[in-house]
Amino acid sequence: MGRLQKILIPFLGLVLAFCFYSARENFKPEMLKGKRVIVTGASTGIGEQMAYHLARMGSHILVTARTEAKLQKVVEQCLKLGAASAQYVSGSMEDMAFAEHVVKEAENLLGGLDMLILNHIGKSYFSYFDGDVGHVQKLLRINFLSYVAMTVSALPMLKESGGSIVVVSSMAGKVGFPFTVPYSATKFALDGFFSSLRQEFSIQNVNVSITLCILGFINTESAMKAAADVVLMSPAPKEECALEIIKGGALRQREVYYKYASTKIPLLIRDWAADFLDYLVRKCYSVENLKKN
């Protein structure tokens, strides 16, 4: 065998192995047709947009949040867009009994569950940490503990369907940003819980996927109101963001990064030059504008 062939054959083998390993299944909207999905925090923002995408894809949708009037409108719109069915349950995720109740409702109304999209967040402040421990505790209940409670309740149904858990997190759950101390703590907690649980599912051959979504700044009403004056970055569109989350969940991806480059690259820098990333982040904030909040 010539020297060239000796090099070429293993090289081609490596290329083929790489292609095989990295070949991802393509997303098709039909993947969600007839699927039974819970979307939390769906009265507005990214959650609302996810409900509309799922409706267009023909899913059975159960939306939840506190404001009944908004949920009614979301359900109406979902039915217009082509949802197989659309229903709501209203209540606060500060109460773990309510979190469990929502899952029970999915069992009663839909007869099972294919995808659990955990997206809601409680209201917080965008400013220096004020030392209010009670607020941190409340936010941990809403943004973290209720996610755990819903996961535990939904697990039997998700095991049965070979379903998916989609956890909406943030760059603020991977990197420390200023002015979101309590919020950031709740998002880091989600990574710890769900990444650890994913490992156990793998060891125990539990066929339930866990997708953690790492989002940058998105143009929802609440985010724009809180941070647009201070964060010197243009926000990404909530509609596209919502679709990317659903795609990632349907493809059973480990993590979703949106937008990809502006979240993935800073995280690569974080692992090699954390102080430099912290410096870059501070450069993206206009602290002078904070007083207005």
Ligand SMILES: NC(=O)C1=CN([C@@H]2O[C@H](COP(=O)(O)OP(=O)(O)OC[C@H]3O[C@@H](n4cnc5c(N)ncnc54)[C@H](OP(=O)(O)O)[C@@H]3O)[C@@H](O)[C@H]2O)C=CC1
């Ligand atoms: N927008 C952004 O820039 C970013 C957002 N994210 C993440 O994306 C997700 C969605 O964010 P976004 O769409 O901006 O949020 P919004 O503020 O627009 O929506 C939050 C939702 O949660 C509901 N909610 C609030 N409090 C409670 C409660 N106590 N119990 C139950 N539901 C509640 C709200 O409805 P109601 O008030 O009726 O209860 C609403 O439906 C969150 O997980 C967030 O962390 C991540 C990175 C950036």
Ligand SMILES: CC(C)CCC[C@@H](C)[C@H]1CC[C@H]2[C@@H]3C(=O)C=C4C[C@@H](O)CC[C@]4(C)[C@H]3CC[C@]12C
């Ligand atoms: C410089 C780069 C490394 C990327 C920076 C991205 C920064 C600016 C992005 C990443 C995560 C974003 C926050 C978030 O997750 C959720 C909310 C809740 C909302 O109600 C108010 C806005 C807020 C605080 C976002 C503010 C902007 C943040 C810090």
